[in-house]
Amino acid sequence: MATTEEIRAQLAELVNDVAGVPVEDVQLDKSFVDDLDVDSLAMVEILVGCEEKFGVTIPDEESKNLKTVGDAVAYIEAHS
């Protein structure tokens, strides 16, 4: 089982790959939209990337609740 930090670090790489955000900026308290400037279409790509990377399923109706990096990491921890 990956640690919270390991999940955050892998997620940071994904966010960097899709949206070009520096990995060090992808911290648990950051909002994808407000802090990291990730738009809605990039967010879809990131969440699909999470499904592939972490083996979780993130239903469309759940994705709107994942506002911060911490939300996404917690979801992945709970469902992987």
Place this chain on the structure above:
Amino acid sequence: MTEIVITGLGATTPLGGDLASTWANMLAGTSGVRAITEEWAEELPVKIAAYVAVDPSEIIDRVKARRLDRSTQLALIAAQQAWTDAGFEWEGEDQVDPHRLSVSLASGIGGLHSLLNNWDAHRDKGYRRVSPFTIPMLMANAPAANVGLAVHAKAGVHTPVSACASSNEAISLGLDLLRLGRADIAVVGGTEATIHPLPLAAFGQMQALSRRNDDPEGASRPWDRGRDGFVMGEGSAILVIETLEHAKARGAKIYGTIAGAGITADSHDMVQPDPTGEGQSGAMIKALQDSGMTPADIVHVNAHGTSTPQGDLTEAGSIRTALGDDTDHVVVTSTKSMTGHLLGGAGALETVASLMALRDRLVPPTINLVDPEPDLAIDIAANVARPLPAEGSLAAVNNSFGFGGHNVAIVVTNENATV
């Protein structure tokens, strides 16, 4: 009528990553065609193409490129060159009134790689793997829309689609917009990126593509008796055009004038040209009339000249029909002998080449013309560049014809030129 001048040029082509290198290689008679080394080509009958000389991945940021089809990436590269060449800062503060700035930029096919790659993802891994950017990447107006966003154009952004005549039609539309007073300045041109197994297979099944796989540089040979089809190319060429008044008011350098355009439709067959050449010659005649010129004014024709067995013969006849005895003093060339066929990017690249030929008074060659068709009644710049008259006014016609029977001719001149 309002005079429309050309004030900025840009290109990324199989001959170079910018216009200067493209033009130098064109004058030198360099072929941009090469063997396709990717594995997918092994089973295809056509294993040659003309890739852009500088891959867009070397220029466009990786994250940005993820959201842009290759056809749009090429258009943005050429548009940035043209916009900068016209004296503006790319993605800078508004330097012209956005409400007086238009874009007319074509693609013949659209975001083919984005469409097919996402279908591959869907079929192989399921719908969740389809990129949410697929639609804005594949739509045919994506190159125009992205250039419009970059230059902040608010006077309308357009994408005429007429297969291989598309970018000449885009130039014609831009000319009309400026003449009608709907804008003062426009970014016009075309782009295409379709070197992919599907179009190579599809055009191959039509017997439209050269299969001279063992001699890529010799494969595109317009009017040569050994020709056996066109060579797929890719790339983009873009022009900034504006009213003479607007150009003078801002002190812009001027390459020349877009004097007129002529458009006809064959209404004969979906893919074969009307063998009488009525539609093709009609487009040239209309373009001359629109320019207020006669055949005596024309010194150069940059032909559509794709290197197909029937198309080249029909066009040679059409040129003589349109220009009559004045054909005798016209130097004809097909730069597709070097660039391959850029489909929706072809007309724009060849309009730019026509203009450069007038500027340098030098027509680029039609390479690989070693065994010409016997009864061609046109004078072709075979294998080496050919000088134009050293002094005086010069005018050239650029032809583009497309599947569907579309014929578009553009007339450019060296009137008003300051460079």
